[in-house]
Each structure stands twice: as C-alpha cells, then as structure tokens.
Amino acid sequence: MFRVTRRYQFAASHRLHSPELSAEENRRVYGKCNNPYGHGHNYVVDVTARGPLDALTGRAVDPALLDELVARHVLRSFDHRNLNEDVNSFERAVPTSENLAVEICRRLKENWASVFPGEWPRLEKVRIAETPRNIFDMYADEIQ
Amino acid sequence: MLITRKVEFSASHVCRNPRLSDEENRRLYGLAANPHGHNYVVEVSLEGRPDPVTGMVLDLKELKEILNREVVTPYDHRFLNYEVSPFDQIIPTAENIASDIWRRLQPHFDGAQGRLHSVRVYETPELYVDYFGEEPCSA
Numbered sequence: 001m002f003r004v005t006r007r008y009q010f011a012a013s014h015r016l017h018s019p020e021l022s023a024e025e026n027r028r029v030y031g032k033c034n035n036p037y038g039h040g041h042n043y044v045v046d047v048t049a050r051g052p053l054d055a056l057t058g059r060a061v062d063p064a065l066l067d068e069l070v071a072r073h074v075l076r077s078f079d080h081r082n083l084n085e086d087v088n089s090f091e092r093a094v095p096t097s098e099n100l101a102v103e104i105c106r107r108l109k110e111n112w113a114s115v116f117p118g119e120w121p122r123l124e125k126v127r128i129a130e131t132p133r134n135i136f137d138m139y140a141d142e143i144q
Numbered sequence: 145m146l147i148t149r150k151v152e153f154s155a156s157h158v159c160r161n162p163r164l165s166d167e168e169n170r171r172l173y174g175l176a177a178n179p180h181g182h183n184y185v186v187e188v189s190l191e192g193r194p195d196p197v198t199g200m201v202l203d204l205k206e207l208k209e210i211l212n213r214e215v216v217t218p219y220d221h222r223f224l225n226y227e228v229s230p231f232d233q234i235i236p237t238a239e240n241i242a243s244d245i246w247r248r249l250q251p252h253f254d255g256a257q258g259r260l261h262s263v264r265v266y267e268t269p270e271l272y273v274d275y276f277g278e279e280p281c282s283a
Contacts, residue, residue, distance in 0.1 A: 001279045002239045007270040053243075056161060057172055058235035063271055064174055 002060035003124060005048045008070050010079035013040035014095040017084075038082065043097075044129040045074065045104060051121030065115040073107045097130040101138035104128070109140050146261055148189040149207045153220035155228075156181035157236040179223075185266040186215060186245060190258030201258045214248040238267040242275035250277075 015038035016030040026034045033039070047070060051060040077087055083095040093099045105126040112123055123140040130136070159176040160169045169177045188211060192201040222228050224236040234240050242265040253260040266272040 001276070002242065003274040003276075004239070005272050005274070053239055056164075058159070058161070058237040058240050060239050060273070062172070 001050060001052055003048050003050045004059075004061040004063070004066075004121070005046050006063055006066050006070075008045045008047065008075060009042060010045070010075050011040060011042050012078050012081050012083050013038045014083040014090075015039070016094055016096060018094050038084065041130050043078075043100075044132075045070070046125075046127040046129075047108065047123070048125040048127070049116075049121040050124045061121045069108060069111060069115045073111050074104050078104075097128050097134065097136045098138075101126055101128045101136045102143070105138040105140055106143050109143050145193065145201060146189045146191055147201050147204065147207075147258065148187050149204050149211060150185060150187045151208070151211045151216050152183060152185050153216050154181060154183050155219050155222050155224050157224040157231070159235055159237060161235060182267050184219070184241070185272075186211070187264040187266075188245070188249065189261040189264075190253065191261040192258035210249065210252050214252070215245055238265045238271065238273040239275070241265050242273045246275055246277055 015035070016033040017026050018029070021029060047066060049061045049066065053060055081087065083090050083100070087095070087103075089103050090099070093103075105123070108123050108126065116122075125140065126138045128136045128138075156179060158179040159173040161172070164172070166177075188207065190202055190207065194201055218228055224231040224241070226232070228236075230244060231240070242263045245263045245265065246260065249260055249263070260277070263275045264272055265275075
C-alpha cells in the first residue's frame with residue numbers, strides 16, 4: 001500500500017465574517033481577517049491518495065489523472081477568485097481554511113470516480129496551508 | 145517516537161513498460177516516458193524509544209551512514225533503469241523506488257534499535273510517495 005501526495009497552489013481572496021454575529025463580535029472573533037474589503041493568500045493544497053501498486057504501470061496513482069481532477073473541480077473554481085463571492089458554498093459558510101478543506105475534500109470525493117472508477121486508489125486526505133504557518137488537514141473518511 | 149533523516153540523490157530514469165507499445169507508454173506515463181532526471185529527496189523514519197543511557201533512539205549519524213551506503217552510493221548520479229538493480233526488471237516509479245529503499249534498509253533495523261517506520265520519496269517538491277512496508281489493502 002502506498003500513499004501518493006501531490007501539491008497544488010492557488011491564490012484567492014476571502015473575508016471572514018459570520019452573518020450570525022454582530023459587527024463587533026465579528027471583529028473580536030476574526031480580528032484583521034474581518035477587515036471589510038477582505039484579503040488574500042497563496043494557498044497550498046496537498047492531496048493524498050492511497051492504493052496498492054498497479055502491476056502494469058508500477059504506480060499506485062496516476063498523477064496526471066489526479067491533476068485533471070483537482071484542476072477541474074478545485075483550481076478552476078478557486079484560483080484568482082474571491083471565495084466569498086465566487087464560490088457557491090461560501091455564500092453561507094464562512095471561508096475559513098477549515099471550511100475550505102472540507103469543501104475541497106468534498107468536491108474531490110464526490111467526483112473521484114470520474115477519473116478513478118476502480119476500487120483503488122482512494123482519496124485519503126486534503127491538507128491546506130493558508131500561510132506557511134497555518135495548516136489544516138481533512139481526512140476523506142470524515143466527509144459524510 | 146519517530147526520528148527522521150533526510151538524504152538526497154540525483155538520478156535519471158524513464159517510465160516505460162517494455163510489454164507495451166510506445167503509444168501505450170506515452171498514454172500511461174506522458175512526459176515521464178522520455179528519459180529524464182530528478183533531484184530525489186528521501187526521508188526515512190524510524191520508530192522507537194530513546195535509550196535510557198544515550199537519550200537517543202538511534203544515533204542519526206549511524207542512520208546517515210546506512211542511508212549513504214545503501215541508497216545514496218548506489219543511486220546517486222546513475223541512470224536507474226540501466227545501472228541500479230532491480231530497475232532493469234521493474235519500472236523506477238517513485239512507488240517502486242520507495243519500496244526498493246525499504247527493502248535495502250529493512251535488514252538493518254530488525255534488532256533492538258528503531259524499527260523502520262516509513263520511507264518517503266520526493267520525486268519533485270510537488271510529488272511524493274510514502275511507503276510503510278507491506279500492509280493489507282483494506283479500507
């Protein structure tokens with residue numbers, strides 16, 4: 001069994017603001033991440049898949065297929081976008097990196113079979129680094 | 145507790161299955177079907193408890209020497225397919241390199257010192273493989 005991890009990057013802006021909190025509470029909870037015009041990050045996304053070796057190719061995961069999946073369902077929607085305004089799921093959910101990790105993991109899991117129709121490989125984990133110091137891991141098994 | 149030592153080597157390889165046509169190989173491996181090279185980075189982790197006297201699981205200097213002898217010396221500045229066994233028989237994908245490194249290191253860590261936990265092989269900074277030895281392919 002092997003775990004194969006591929007790294008991707010996208011740049012996006014966001015603002016952390018919960019409609020369920022008052023203006024003052026939002027400022028208190030989110031600090032400068034609540035500044036009214038938003039701000040941006042160079043997000044780094046590590047996608048890990050696991051599986052046994054394919055006897056024909058000597059690989060567990062075809063990175064070209066993973067690239068295609070991530071480009072189509074993640075990068076195309078998120079890169080050089082405003083997450084609050086351009087991504088449907090963040091009309092309600094606050095685009096924290098936790099929610100972003102859940103959303104990316106959900107999109108990959110939902111569309112996994114379109115490029116990996118067999119039993120293996122399986123999606124294991126999505127890691128998001130919002131900055132080099134803030135890192136968030138979401139395991140595919142945690143997605144309902 | 146895990147302890148990890150990192151080593152690097154540079155090598156060339158080609159991903160090509162001789163049982164398949166050129167066209168099939170091109171479809172499966174893309175650009176990797178052309179001979180090319182990488183600066184590989186290998187991280188080897190051992191699992192164990194610190195020795196009560198030395199405070200170390202294993203002297204990392206010793207691990208470094210084993211890695212140099214078993215991995216860097218045979219792999220560095222070589223064309224893996226032509227010069228490094230078993231890659232005359234199996235395709236030198238990052239997966240197969242990780243399991244070959246595991247096989248080379250395993251005999252050194254059978255005793256009381258740290259148990260071999262994992263081998264991570266970076267083919268590029270954007271693509272790496274982790275191998276934990278044989279484990280069943282269950283969910």
